[in-house]
Amino acid sequence: MHNRRGFIGGAAAAMAAMSGAANANGARASGASFAARYDVDRSIVNLDAAYYGAMTRTTAAAYRRHGEWVNRHNALFLRSALPGPTRDARLQPATDATASLIGAKPDEVALCAGGTEALYGLIVNYRLLKSGDAVLMADVDYDEMQHAMAYLESSRDIRVERMTVPEPATAANILAAYDEALLRNPRIRLVLLTHVSNRNGLVMPVREIVDMARRRGADVILDSAQAVGLLPVDVDALGVDFMGFSLHKWVAAPLGTGGIYIRRNRLADIAPWLGNHIRADDDVRARVPTGTVDFAARLTVPHAIAEHLASGPERKLAHLSELQARWVAGVSGVAGLQIVHPQEPDRHAVIGAFRLPKQSSWPDAQRAQKVLLEKHRVLVVAKQGLASGPVLRVTPALFNTEAEIDRMSAAVRAERTLFT
CATH class of the missing domain: 3.90.1150.10 (Aspartate Aminotransferase, domain 1)
Known part of the structure; x- marks a missing residue:
């Protein structure tokens, strides 16, 4: 059985042996030591970590090793023809580490190409909307996720409700605005909620909004693309049933890594991706694309998460x-x-x-x-x-x-x- 404490302890032990890792006594790393872990172009002052956090030097080296290994074994790995663990078994530690990071069970998480892909899968394939229902989104939500919500309006007989998060954005103002929006249209059945806004860094009072929506008969799909790895994220503490997130931002995993989370008892409420039957209908992996992906990137995810945890x-x-x-x-x-x-x-x-x-x-x-x-x-x-x-x-x-x-x-x- 997956053990979160065991994974974290193992990660810290592994990282103690890595070049450039945080020292074993957990002393606070200086800003200089953080910066020294990266090999980046410094001809421009790059202040766009919300797009891509970049891999540390050690994670980048692990990614290169995994890339060489995948290339060496090519179809033997992809077809599970190598002796030893199958392809899926070799990838399982990445899912285990990712699930542990957000306080989920491994069978509730599937790796994917990032938060955008995960959230498209959750929004577009949400099954519980009926003719005449409404969905809610706000100005702080990510553009592509707003496009996905608008797609529901064009593809199903539902209405999109739009709201503005007030400024100054205090907890009281935010909760009042969501309460008013849900009261204004009692047919709202789905709320897109952005955990941390990519526009201005606003951190939403997630648990309170999730509880408010649930009392009104609405589900919340949480966009945690900018939250996982930056803030503590625990799906039980947040009360969420559906979440999409990235790993290549604040966890500093390779580009094209992220995850979809669906609480086990809610899996049937998200349809498989475009009717995907390569995986069984009761497998969360059926909710993301199943094409050939950057397997080296996914094999590197446990290393990136271990370094993230050991760094503190x-x-x-x-x-x-x-x-x-x-x-x-x-x-x-x-x-x-x-x-x-x-x-x-x-x-x-x-x-x-x-x-x-x-x-x-x-x-x-x-x-x-x-x-x-x-x-x-x-x-x-x-x-x-x-x-x-x-x-x-x-x-x-x-x-x-x-x-x-x-x-x-x-x-x-x-x-x-x-x-x-």
Whole structure:
């Protein structure tokens, strides 16, 4: 039987032997030691960890080893023709490690190409909608997941309800807004909920919204693409039955890794992916595509999770939060600059956003991104979708140094008159 405590203990023991791992006594790693674990291009200050967190040097080496092994054994591995464990048995540790990471059982989790793929599978294949029902989504939700919800409207006789998360985004304001939206349309049966917004780092009060929706007869599909590996995620504590997430962001696994979670007693409420019968209907793996994937990436997942755990998730989060606080302090004296991410404790996590003075439109945000990149060699990301307007998103990574954060702040200060 899968044992979460045993996995974590084993991961820490394994990581103690790895080059660049956290030391055995658990002392807090310095920012310099975090950055030293990465081999990244530093010609540009890259503040886009919300897209891809990048593998550490040791995880990248493990990925190369697995790639060489898969290439050497090719169809012998893919056909389970090698002596010893079958292909599925060799991949099982990745599922076990991923399930342990979110407090789930291994038969409730299937690996997939990332949060987007998992959430498409959950949203589009959700079986319980009937003609005349409604679904709910918000401005902070990820674009592609909003597209998936809109697809339900065009493919089934249901209605999409849209809501705006109020700013300032306090827990009280958020809960009141969801309560009002659910009260406004009692036919809402499905809610898309984003755990951590990719637009402004807003952390939702997930458990409270899940409980609220359940009392009103609605299910929640949780988008945890930006949460797993950044914040503590436990599916039982959150009360969720359906969740999609990525591993290549904050866990720093190879690109194209993520997972779908479906609580065991709810599996039948999500149809197999496009009628997939390669896996049995009672197998969660039938809910994701079954084509040939990057098996080397999946074989590397246990290593990435082990390194994540041994590095100390709390230490990682604390360090990233310090980097966020550093850039905010560095631009705080710019008159007219707006810090957009929430300020209430526990309502934001590392991902931040701002607007330059008098920046108001999507072309403005795009222009600011271009100027900062081409003139100052600093990458921040123009993002639209918030009801309050486009922003410039800043997402520090573990590979960023304090000097790089200061370069970003200096670049923003230098462009404070870009739109004046």
